Every structure is written in structure tokens, then in C-alpha cells.
Amino acid sequence: MVEADNVSMKYNRCKQYALEDVSFSISRGEFVFIVGSSGAGKSTLLKLIIREIKPTAGLMKVFGKDISRLPRRRLPSLRRSIGMVFQDFRLIDDRTVSENVAFALMVTGASRRDIRKKVPHVLGLVGLQEKAKERVCDLSGGEQQRVGLARALVNRPSIIMADEPTGNLDPGTALDIMNLLRSINLSGTTVLVATHNREIVDRFKKRVIYLDQGKLIGDEQKGIYTHVR
Amino acid sequence: MFVSGLGYIIGETFKGLYRNRWMCITSTGVVVVTLLMLGLFMLVNLNIDHITETVKEQVEIVVYIEDQAAQEAVNDLYKQLSEHRQVEEVTYVSSEEHMRRLQMQLGGMLEGYDSALDNPLLASYEIKTVVPESVVELAEEFETYPAVSTVFYGQGYVENLFAVTGVLQYVGMALMLGLAVTAIFLISHTIKLTVMMRRKEIVIMKYVGASNWFIRWPFLMEGLLMGLVGAVVPLVILYYLYQYSIEWVAGNNLYFLSLLPAEPVIRELAKYLIPLGTGLGIIGSTFSIGRFLRV
Structure with a gap:
């Protein structure tokens, strides 16, 4: 589903590589943690997968296709197949919970009927049905992240990618969000979580890809964070 | 939908x-x-x-006709002026008309003066040009025409x-x-x-x-x-x-x-x-x- 073959990435005006010769393969339905300290290259890796940036060298394949060669007009289709969850939630503050979720459906040209059906369903999945009409700025951090998850889920993507999804949350709420991601994964969706939350990684015992200063230094099934170094 | x-x-x-x-x-x-x-x-x-x-549109050239000019020369002058490419309109103003205008301007000052007997004013052609800015140049040209006494265009003021x-x-x-x-x-x-x-x-x-x-x-x-x-x-x-x-x-x-x-x-x-x-x-x-x- 996601394949990196000697992928390197160097940003303009930077001397060091953000990623260097990284290779791995992620299959359909896997739950993978991408771990490492700040600046290890986790976010760069996610940006490469969603084709926000192109690799400087190497081959990055998503859904079996070299996404560096993907024409710009095909990018929306790629991104609709990948649901993104962000540390800072990236919600539109002056809109309601429903509107934020419906937004992701609208861009695909979904019908009103479809939107009316899918939005309450996905809000039910993340436990926010009761808050559908509230503005997101009135919600707690955990609730806002649930809205972010609902938005990522509503188009039924094949992959969910979360960049530090628990970074702004207290431990209890962080665990709730991770449990939600686990249940999403159990329904067959591939889940990639970039994090440096040691507790969460150790608790879930899933596949862990370790990055350090742009290099892949480990890739373990049922790995734990403490194995780094 | x-x-x-x-x-x-x-x-x-x-x-x-x-x-x-x-x-x-x-x-x-x-x-x-x-x-x-x-x-x-x-x-x-x-x-x-x-x-x-x-x-600018009010600017015009007044070509005064020589007092002694023959009628044929006056007609030729009219033809020459009216056929000029830079001339838009030519109006003949007789010496009597000039006197009448003067009398109107001066009011009662010329009362009792018999203009029919002794009118020193010259007849003229009043000319509107196509381009107002060309009056100076045209006035100089018209001065050289036969049967022309003097040319007036508001010298100094127009410039x-x-x-x-x-x-x-x-x-x-x-x-x-x-x-x-x-x-x-x-x-x-x-x-x-x-x-x-x-x-x-x-x-x-x-x-x-x-x-x-x-x-x-x-x-x-x-x-x-x-x-x-x-x-x-x-x-x-x-x-x-x-x-x-x-x-x-x-x-x-x-x-x-x-x-x-x-x-x-x-x-x-x-x-x-x-x-x-x-x-x-x-x-x-x-x-x-x-x-x-x-x-």
C-alpha cells in the first residue's frame, strides 16, 4: 500500500537531509507507528506519502503508483484516499462540528443527501453525535481531535495518517484517540501514526518504524519505543 | 442533486x-x-x-479684407479660405455688421453717428479652425493671401x-x-x-x-x-x-x-x-x- 525505496529528501537551503535512504513497505490493514524525536523526519515522511512534497531521490509508491510522477490533477483523488489527522487539529474554527466534517465530503462533489447521511454516522463513530451543531472552537482539545478524525474518516479512506495526534492532549484523552484509531484499523483501514509518545507506542505493541536524524534505524513488528538506541 | x-x-x-x-x-x-x-x-x-x-473653441481668426479689394479678389479669398483643410467654418462679416456690433458694445457713445456715410471699419472673414491650436500658424499663412489687410487672432492671449x-x-x-x-x-x-x-x-x-x-x-x-x-x-x-x-x-x-x-x-x-x-x-x-x- 505504501512503499519507500531508498527515499531521500532534502529541503531547499538546508544542508542536511530530512530523510536519507529510507526504505520500508506497509501492507493493507497494518497499524504502524513512525517514531523518533523532533526533527527525525516523521512529518517529512507523511508529507511525502500525501505528495505535499516530492522526494529528492528514491521511489515513493502509494497504492502501487510512483506518486512523484502523479500529475497535479490526480492529487485530489490521492488525497481523498488518505485521511489526515493533525496535531493542531486544523479545523475551521467558525464552523460547526457537522460543517467541518461535511466539508471533506463537499470537496468530492457528494450529494446533499449523501452528506446528510454520512456526517451523523461518522460523528457517531467518534462519539460526537450530540455535539454536531456546536462550533469547534467551543470544544475541548480531545473533542476537536475527534472532529479531525471524523473528517479524515468520512470519505472512507484506505489509509489514515495521523501526525502527532496526541501531541496536544492529556494522557487520558490521548488514549481515547488512540483507541479510536485502533478500532478504525480493526475495520480494515491502514493506520500510520507519527508520534514521539513513548507510553502510547509501548502500550499498543504495533509495528514501529524508528527514524533518527532522517535515517531509518529500526523497523519492528510489535515494537516498543524504548528499543530506540 | x-x-x-x-x-x-x-x-x-x-x-x-x-x-x-x-x-x-x-x-x-x-x-x-x-x-x-x-x-x-x-x-x-x-x-x-x-x-x-x-x-479653445471660442478662439477664431479674423481676416480683414483690404478696403480697395475688387469683388473678384474677395470671392477668391473666400474660396481659398473655405477650401483650406484646417479651416472648419468661414463667416463673412460686412463693415456694416462690424459697425452695428461696435455700436452695441459702446452703447450710446456713437449715437448720431451716420455709419452709412462714413464707416471706417473693414469687412472681414471670421474663421473657425479644425484644431484651435493651429490659429497662430494659420494666421501667419492668411496674412500672405492677396486682398488681406490684417489678421487678428487675439495675439498674446491665445498663446x-x-x-x-x-x-x-x-x-x-x-x-x-x-x-x-x-x-x-x-x-x-x-x-x-x-x-x-x-x-x-x-x-x-x-x-x-x-x-x-x-x-x-x-x-x-x-x-x-x-x-x-x-x-x-x-x-x-x-x-x-x-x-x-x-x-x-x-x-x-x-x-x-x-x-x-x-x-x-x-x-x-x-x-x-x-x-x-x-x-x-x-x-x-x-x-x-x-x-x-x-x-
């Missing part, structure tokens, strides 16, 4: 304007004030042009008039261009600011898989509407302001200020302000949104 298409664009345009109403009102306000200033200046400039053209009107027109044009450039700069930056305030929304749209045109259209429509409102409001204000000025000028007997009629002038302004407002709205939005779409 699908949400995409025209319905979506129109819906999102108005929702966007409503959600960001304060920013949109501020931006439109900047467009209104800028175009009002530009429109006001254009209005003044058009009228200065009109007044100077009216004054000064053309110098002053020329400077006025150039200064007006330069100031108007300066103001237009300022308006373009100010409006496009205000629209850019409106788009920048919503960059988060644009980036989120890109992440959830919106196509560039899907994002761009509502912003373009918003830019167009802001530009359109920003141009129409000053036109309405200027129309009433100008109408009032015309009435005030007429009411105060300032007839030398021959102002242009309101409706054609405002129509002329609309030809510039509406494309400028809407064009800047669209172009400002397109350029501003471009860099956020490269995600």
Missing part, C-alpha cells in the same frame, strides 16, 4: 462573504474609498478638459491660453495615472489580505482532496463581487454629488463653468471604474490564492 457546479460556487461565495463579513466589509470599504477618490478626480479632470475645450490649458491637461493626466496606480496597488493588496486571512481554510481544503478550481472559484466570485460593489457604490455617490454640483453652479449663475451633463459623465466613469474594480477583485484573488494552492 450534486453539490458541485454552479450552485455550489454561488452558495459558497455568499457563505464565504457572510462568514468573513467584517473582513469583506473592510476590503470593500477600501475599494469604495479608493475608487471614489479616483472617480472624483476623473470627474474634475473631465470637466477641466471640457471647460478648456470650450474656451497664454494654450500654454495654461496644456499644463492643466498634462498635470490632470499625470495625477489621474498616479491615483489609478495607487488604487490598483491598494485594492489588490486588500484583496490579498482577505485571502491570506483564510489561508488555513484553503490549506485544509487541499488536504481533504479539493481540486484547485473547486477552491479557487468561490474566492474569484467573492473578489468579483467585492470589486463590483466597490465600484458601483462610488458611482452612485458621485452621481448625486455631481448632480448637486451642477444645480449649485446653475443656482449661483456661474455660467462660465460649463459643466458636462451628469448621466453621460457617470456612464463614462462606469466604463473605467467597473472593469477596474471587478478586474482587480478577480486578479487580486487569483494571485493571492495561487501560492496557497501549491500544497
Whole structure:
């Protein structure tokens, strides 16, 4: 589903590589943690997968296709197949919970009927049905992240990618969000979580890809964070 | 029914304007004030042009015919003058007509004077030229024609008039261009600011898989509407302001200020302000949104 073959990435005006010769393969339905300290290259890796940036060298394949060669007009289709969850939630503050979720459906040209059906369903999945009409700025951090998850889920993507999804949350709420991601994964969706939350990684015992200063230094099934170094 | 298409664009345009109403009102306000200033200046400039053209049109050449000239020579002179390419109109004024005009100007001073018996005034041709600025050159040429006694065109006064009107027109044009450039700069930056305030929304749209045109259209429509409102409001204000000025000028007997009629002038302004407002709205939005779409 996601394949990196000697992928390197160097940003303009930077001397060091953000990623260097990284290779791995992620299959359909896997739950993978991408771990490492700040600046290890986790976010760069996610940006490469969603084709926000192109690799400087190497081959990055998503859904079996070299996404560096993907024409710009095909990018929306790629991104609709990948649901993104962000540390800072990236919600539109002056809109309601429903509107934020419906937004992701609208861009695909979904019908009103479809939107009316899918939005309450996905809000039910993340436990926010009761808050559908509230503005997101009135919600707690955990609730806002649930809205972010609902938005990522509503188009039924094949992959969910979360960049530090628990970074702004207290431990209890962080665990709730991770449990939600686990249940999403159990329904067959591939889940990639970039994090440096040691507790969460150790608790879930899933596949862990370790990055350090742009290099892949480990890739373990049922790995734990403490194995780094 | 699908949400995409025209319905979506129109819906999102108005929702966007409503959600960001304060920013949109501020931006439109900047467009209104800028175009009002530009429109006001254009209005003044058009009228200065009109007044100077009216004054220039009054400039004419008077060719006095020699007293002893034979009728045939006088007829030849008329033919020569009226067939000249730079002459628009030739009017014959007899010596009796000159005397009558003089008597009217002087009032009772020439009372009892029998002009039929002893009229020293010469008959003349009054000539309107195609281009008022050519009077000096033409007057010199007409002086060389046979049967011409003297040529008068308001020597000295005409040269000064053309110098002053020329400077006025150039200064007006330069100031108007300066103001237009300022308006373009100010409006496009205000629209850019409106788009920048919503960059988060644009980036989120890109992440959830919106196509560039899907994002761009509502912003373009918003830019167009802001530009359109920003141009129409000053036109309405200027129309009433100008109408009032015309009435005030007429009411105060300032007839030398021959102002242009309101409706054609405002129509002329609309030809510039509406494309400028809407064009800047669209172009400002397109350029501003471009860099956020490269995600």
C-alpha cells in the first residue's frame, strides 16, 4: 500500500537531509507507528506519502503508483484516499462540528443527501453525535481531535495518517484517540501514526518504524519505543 | 442533486462573504474609498478638459479684407479660405455688421453717428479652425493671401491660453495615472489580505482532496463581487454629488463653468471604474490564492 525505496529528501537551503535512504513497505490493514524525536523526519515522511512534497531521490509508491510522477490533477483523488489527522487539529474554527466534517465530503462533489447521511454516522463513530451543531472552537482539545478524525474518516479512506495526534492532549484523552484509531484499523483501514509518545507506542505493541536524524534505524513488528538506541 | 457546479460556487461565495463579513466589509470599504477618490478626480479632470475645450473653441481668426479689394479678389479669398483643410467654418462679416456690433458694445457713445456715410471699419472673414491650436500658424499663412489687410487672432492671449490649458491637461493626466496606480496597488493588496486571512481554510481544503478550481472559484466570485460593489457604490455617490454640483453652479449663475451633463459623465466613469474594480477583485484573488494552492 505504501512503499519507500531508498527515499531521500532534502529541503531547499538546508544542508542536511530530512530523510536519507529510507526504505520500508506497509501492507493493507497494518497499524504502524513512525517514531523518533523532533526533527527525525516523521512529518517529512507523511508529507511525502500525501505528495505535499516530492522526494529528492528514491521511489515513493502509494497504492502501487510512483506518486512523484502523479500529475497535479490526480492529487485530489490521492488525497481523498488518505485521511489526515493533525496535531493542531486544523479545523475551521467558525464552523460547526457537522460543517467541518461535511466539508471533506463537499470537496468530492457528494450529494446533499449523501452528506446528510454520512456526517451523523461518522460523528457517531467518534462519539460526537450530540455535539454536531456546536462550533469547534467551543470544544475541548480531545473533542476537536475527534472532529479531525471524523473528517479524515468520512470519505472512507484506505489509509489514515495521523501526525502527532496526541501531541496536544492529556494522557487520558490521548488514549481515547488512540483507541479510536485502533478500532478504525480493526475495520480494515491502514493506520500510520507519527508520534514521539513513548507510553502510547509501548502500550499498543504495533509495528514501529524508528527514524533518527532522517535515517531509518529500526523497523519492528510489535515494537516498543524504548528499543530506540 | 450534486453539490458541485454552479450552485455550489454561488452558495459558497455568499457563505464565504457572510462568514468573513467584517473582513469583506473592510476590503470593500477600501475599494469604495479608493475608487471614489479616483472617480472624483476623473470627474474634475473631465470637466477641466471640457471647460478648456470650450474656451479653445471660442478662439477664431479674423481676416480683414483690404478696403480697395475688387469683388473678384474677395470671392477668391473666400474660396481659398473655405477650401483650406484646417479651416472648419468661414463667416463673412460686412463693415456694416462690424459697425452695428461696435455700436452695441459702446452703447450710446456713437449715437448720431451716420455709419452709412462714413464707416471706417473693414469687412472681414471670421474663421473657425479644425484644431484651435493651429490659429497662430494659420494666421501667419492668411496674412500672405492677396486682398488681406490684417489678421487678428487675439495675439498674446491665445498663446497664454494654450500654454495654461496644456499644463492643466498634462498635470490632470499625470495625477489621474498616479491615483489609478495607487488604487490598483491598494485594492489588490486588500484583496490579498482577505485571502491570506483564510489561508488555513484553503490549506485544509487541499488536504481533504479539493481540486484547485473547486477552491479557487468561490474566492474569484467573492473578489468579483467585492470589486463590483466597490465600484458601483462610488458611482452612485458621485452621481448625486455631481448632480448637486451642477444645480449649485446653475443656482449661483456661474455660467462660465460649463459643466458636462451628469448621466453621460457617470456612464463614462462606469466604463473605467467597473472593469477596474471587478478586474482587480478577480486578479487580486487569483494571485493571492495561487501560492496557497501549491500544497
